[in-house]
Amino acid sequence: MNRYVKFTCRGVLLGFAAALLGALLACGTSEPTATAPAAKQPAPTIAAATPTAPATKQPAPTIAAATPTAVTAPTAAATPTAVPAAPAPTATAAATATPAPTKAPAVPSKPQGTLTVALSEISFPAMVPSKLPVSPGGLIHRWRVYETALNWASDKPELEARLTDEWSIDPTGTIYTLKIRQGIQHHGGWGELTAEDFKWSFEDEIKEGSIHSSIGLAREAGAKVEVIDKYTFKVTIKSPNVFFFETYFGNAGGATTKFFSKKRHETLGEEKATLDLTGGTGPFKFVKWEQGNEAVIEAVPGYYGRAPQYQTVRIVEMKEAAGQIAALQSGQVDVAIVPAPLAKNVSNQAGLAVRGFGVPGSQRLYPQGQFCMKQTLDGKPLTPDPRPGYDPKKPWVGNCDDPASQENARKVRNAMSVAIDRKSMVANILSGYGQPSYLPEVSPPLLDQIFKPKWTIPYDPAKAKALIKEAGYPNGFDALLRITTGDHPLETEMGQAVAQFLTGVGINVKIEVLTYNANRPDVVARKLSDLWFRSGGGGSAEAPETVQLRRNPENAFNPGLEVEKPLQIIRKMDGLKTAAELNAARDELYDWYYHTQAIIPVVLAQQLIGVRTSKVSAWTMSSGAGSIGDFEYVEKPK
Amino acid sequence: MVTMLVVTMVVFALSRIQGDPRGVLLPEDATLKQYEDFGKELGLDRPVFVQYVIYISRLAKGDLGKSILQRKSVAEILRLRIPNSAQLAASAFIFSLLVGIPLGVMAALKHGTGWDYGARLFAMVGQAMPVFWIALMLIFVFGVALGWVPTSRKVDWTSYILPTVTLGWFAAAGQLRLIRSSLLEVLQAEYVRLARAKGVSGVLVVWKHALRNALIAPLTFAGLTLAGLISGSIVVETVFAWPGLGSLAFQAVSNSDYPILQGVILLITFFYVLANLLVDILYLFLDPRIKV
Numbered sequence: 001m002n003r004y005v006k007f008t009c010r011g012v013l014l015g016f017a018a019a020l021l022g023a024l025l026a027c028g029t030s031e032p033t034a035t036a037p038a039a040k041q042p043a044p045t046i047a048a049a050t051p052t053a054p055a056t057k058q059p060a061p062t063i064a065a066a067t068p069t070a071v072t073a074p075t076a077a078a079t080p081t082a083v084p085a086a087p088a089p090t091a092t093a094a095a096t097a098t099p100a101p102t103k104a105p106a107v108p109s110k111p112q113g114t115l116t117v118a119l120s121e122i123s124f125p126a127m128v129p130s131k132l133p134v135s136p137g138g139l140i141h142r143w144r145v146y147e148t149a150l151n152w153a154s155d156k157p158e159l160e161a162r163l164t165d166e167w168s169i170d171p172t173g174t175i176y177t178l179k180i181r182q183g184i185q186h187h188g189g190w191g192e193l194t195a196e197d198f199k200w201s202f203e204d205e206i207k208e209g210s211i212h213s214s215i216g217l218a219r220e221a222g223a224k225v226e227v228i229d230k231y232t233f234k235v236t237i238k239s240p241n242v243f244f245f246e247t248y249f250g251n252a253g254g255a256t257t258k259f260f261s262k263k264r265h266e267t268l269g270e271e272k273a274t275l276d277l278t279g280g281t282g283p284f285k286f287v288k289w290e291q292g293n294e295a296v297i298e299a300v301p302g303y304y305g306r307a308p309q310y311q312t313v314r315i316v317e318m319k320e321a322a323g324q325i326a327a328l329q330s331g332q333v334d335v336a337i338v339p340a341p342l343a344k345n346v347s348n349q350a351g352l353a354v355r356g357f358g359v360p361g362s363q364r365l366y367p368q369g370q371f372c373m374k375q376t377l378d379g380k381p382l383t384p385d386p387r388p389g390y391d392p393k394k395p396w397v398g399n400c401d402d403p404a405s406q407e408n409a410r411k412v413r414n415a416m417s418v419a420i421d422r423k424s425m426v427a428n429i430l431s432g433y434g435q436p437s438y439l440p441e442v443s444p445p446l447l448d449q450i451f452k453p454k455w456t457i458p459y460d461p462a463k464a465k466a467l468i469k470e471a472g473y474p475n476g477f478d479a480l481l482r483i484t485t486g487d488h489p490l491e492t493e494m495g496q497a498v499a500q501f502l503t504g505v506g507i508n509v510k511i512e513v514l515t516y517n518a519n520r521p522d523v524v525a526r527k528l529s530d531l532w533f534r535s536g537g538g539g540s541a542e543a544p545e546t547v548q549l550r551r552n553p554e555n556a557f558n559p560g561l562e563v564e565k566p567l568q569i570i571r572k573m574d575g576l577k578t579a580a581e582l583n584a585a586r587d588e589l590y591d592w593y594y595h596t597q598a599i600i601p602v603v604l605a606q607q608l609i610g611v612r613t614s615k616v617s618a619w620t621m622s623s624g625a626g627s628i629g630d631f632e633y634v635e636k637p638k
Numbered sequence: 639m640v641t642m643l644v645v646t647m648v649v650f651a652l653s654r655i656q657g658d659p660r661g662v663l664l665p666e667d668a669t670l671k672q673y674e675d676f677g678k679e680l681g682l683d684r685p686v687f688v689q690y691v692i693y694i695s696r697l698a699k700g701d702l703g704k705s706i707l708q709r710k711s712v713a714e715i716l717r718l719r720i721p722n723s724a725q726l727a728a729s730a731f732i733f734s735l736l737v738g739i740p741l742g743v744m745a746a747l748k749h750g751t752g753w754d755y756g757a758r759l760f761a762m763v764g765q766a767m768p769v770f771w772i773a774l775m776l777i778f779v780f781g782v783a784l785g786w787v788p789t790s791r792k793v794d795w796t797s798y799i800l801p802t803v804t805l806g807w808f809a810a811a812g813q814l815r816l817i818r819s820s821l822l823e824v825l826q827a828e829y830v831r832l833a834r835a836k837g838v839s840g841v842l843v844v845w846k847h848a849l850r851n852a853l854i855a856p857l858t859f860a861g862l863t864l865a866g867l868i869s870g871s872i873v874v875e876t877v878f879a880w881p882g883l884g885s886l887a888f889q890a891v892s893n894s895d896y897p898i899l900q901g902v903i904l905l906i907t908f909f910y911v912l913a914n915l916l917v918d919i920l921y922l923f924l925d926p927r928i929k930v
Contacts, residue, residue, distance in 0.1 A: 124708045133663040213665035274709055291708055292889050293881040318879040326777045326789040517894055520661035556673035557666040
């Protein structure tokens, strides 16, 4: 198209549109927004150079262009590592007070400019701990407005200092003492952060009626908080729990405790505080949050840690992946989530790059209906008994009271597992951006530390057919496979591939696709005894045993696995005090999962973002990241 | 009123079937007690009939309830979204009239010529192609490849162009076809031939005598189209990330936020009823033979 025609067409098009819309726009209503009051911003009292803000350790700017990962099994760790996640939970580490870990120095340059990020959902603000549901609960600390006691390091899977710079655990492993940095101010003029704020935040999130993610483990552990002095608090649990520390003090999952201002809550009252955007202690503050449209955060001057390079981060909602990519390609946004099949299209365009981030999401197959417990581990009877979804005729369930039937069910589950060509799924559906999964719901970095080659599941359809025959189904059997949607852009394709592999070994699979939300009530009611392909968008550095594999019968959610053995092992793990003991227990746990295939791991899908290289040269997100965030680590090109 | 009442029942029943907000709000390690307690807080522990009675009695007082997720009044949330959807629907409606009527008249007058075939092709494409595909193609061509307009979101006046064309094309195609067929029929009528025989100019014959009588069917279509443009914009608003009622409904479905979903659908139903009423009134002006 020559320049004249192009220009003329554009003029005609725009002129026509202008005539159509002029009147409309004249009376256009701009949507009122929740806006944080500008006033009352306290003078920052902590400079990066003050003694209380430990300096040093610049995280390596390490985001490299994502390349499809090699489709190989994770390698075994060369040497047994310390406690895979937090170094703190062991009593060994606890005996001595942990010296203040290092912290990144503030970047001296003044933040400037705006970074626009497209996300598929801008949920709703809920700025009270007990009102924080899973998704926004993840966002407010991932976006770095609110903060946690500790932080997953960006360059290694370890927790490092954030709001607290000293911590210790007593020799019994039941008392955690943490000291908050002095002089940190809540945004919005809500005063200095104190130990009372932690106590209030923690107690609010686990109170009756709370919907916060953390409630289960905290109640199970009987956690109590006591304020020692203005900056020091003590958390006591009734028995040692190796997972407690990283769950509540780290920043990986939604369960972690975010520090809210008690004064803010008391001043505003619960209802106003829920929607109020002031507060937080991080490098950014909220200035706008329109549910379903956009949220805007701005750099806070004088933040005690690493200063952001962008003054404003605008996070806009675009539901459609194609819409996000188009906005990225046209320059309307600077960062967007990229589904694996579109990665090449994006990276081929000049000025754009595709990068991996965060923890890969676990895609797995639940053979539902394995309801074999009649009571909890503590001896409380389960009701209803049997569970409505317990169907011993289902080949993958079997009769819980008949060892021979259980053995056949195990063979069927193993057959289904070896029938899946995981490498092919990674190559053809995930375009190489992922890896086969052999341990249920375990993602890197933990996976890289604990994986052993003996757990590799080969693709062997001949063996699958033989196992099915051995189990007493020479002509195969019928199965309903539910694929739930809402977590990963390729979940339906992955679920369909699993169905095809199962069909290939003689299982007559029917597929039902529905939203996770529509499926959940039946899951909670333990009504289901089918196959469920469950997708995960992004993982988390939290140990899977804390939540995913701890689905005991008292929990509302249970994917269809109520079997004593794994719960007994995890219960035992809770009280372990050394890394060696924990690793040994994990061996036992994953040996059991490998042998039984009670949950069938399928693939781990890498999360990808497309970035405009003129706006982002590096972005080292926290190693525990499950979603986009850590905006202070976005680096501009020099 | 009867329509609205039936709609409340249908919407209420369907919204309960499609999901449970606890699935969105509660974490996976929530205890059963937490699950049940939250259900009580939302009133989900009561029989569905009782829930409906409570809902309808509040509705009678003008209370649409509170969003489960946003914890704001539904009326307030709708009030913020209506202008965005109304602006988009209105622009698409105007587009459909400005394009559909002239092209329909032209197709009728140039019956059997290339102009007619071209107009009919435009109509066929507009009605046959899925809206989301049209949207993506327009985004790709005009937003990405040519870079003339924003690909999505409500940024400035140029961001109306693509969603307007996407939304209005189907309606324009419908108008075109109705106008064309009605006008072809009317142009054969004796009074038109008489007018021509009396020497009335072609323009007057078409635009004053024929078109007015050919407008009854298109007018009915236009009325329903206007309401449909508001309700039917769910896909368009989602693809273009437009902060209107359609995208709000999509979010409400995804999150099982019953009160919002019910509010949006009631509002849309109201628009339909209102549009029908307005069309009936307009008939009186267009055709004096129609009496109340």
